[in-house]
Amino acid sequence: MSNPILSIEGVTAGYGRVTVLRDITLEAGRFGNVGLFGPNGHGKTTLLRVVSGLLKPQSGRVVFDGVDIAGESARSIVARGLIHVPQGNRLFPDLSIGDCMALGAFSPHARPHEEENREKVVKLFPKLAERWRQKVRTLSGGERQMVSIGTALMSHPRLLILDEPTLGLAPKIKDELCASVLEISRGGVPLIVVEQDIEFLLELSQQLYLIDHGAVSTEIKPGEKSLGHEEIMSMYFGH
């Protein structure tokens, strides 16, 4: 057991006058990977946006590696090695895969590791190596997701956040992607993952938080309780 690399302490946040997150407290990186789950629209993405500096919280602290980063710019948070892969492949369509990878390594802390990280990405996603000069707009959904995660790995993450990485993927591609995410985790990068596929989330995570109406309604730590698929579903939908 190690210290958490990230602690979210009493975070309240929202959009304009609408409050979405209410006094959220959780931690990541102490036991391994953290899985976040819960019904649609209950604030998971909003929480990730607060962590990565895309949304300023109304109150609370986001402590990454001992420093409160709440309200810091997204750019400086990336430079700390906290990397967020948002939902839905937000990539520049006219860049090639190679360009995306170079862009991922732009941050000063990532540049010295560019070559080693490129090798890791190519090993993890051999399909990308075959299409290195191909433009993003010509890629399939699965390939774009690989580019998104590959670009994040080029940023030399110390903590990697994935928002619904398997969303909308066909079963075979999804299986490939799940295997790659598990491989990333075995490589020692702690993950925070939002995912609707509970089986995958249970396989990947050592610690789980259920986000319900913008608050943590259940936390499951290793050894406390082991939840199966059916119990998780009943937490989701009620009895």
Ligand SMILES: Nc1ncnc2c1ncn2[C@@H]1O[C@H](COP(=O)(O)OP(=O)(O)OP(=O)(O)O)[C@@H](O)[C@H]1O
């Ligand atoms: N940019 C925005 N402006 C205003 N309201 C927003 C914005 N983004 C999200 N919301 C609102 O915040 C609430 C939480 O949305 P959020 O995307 O965080 O939920 P989620 O749990 O990640 O859902 P999903 O699983 O569907 O992505 C929703 O009511 C949504 O309408």
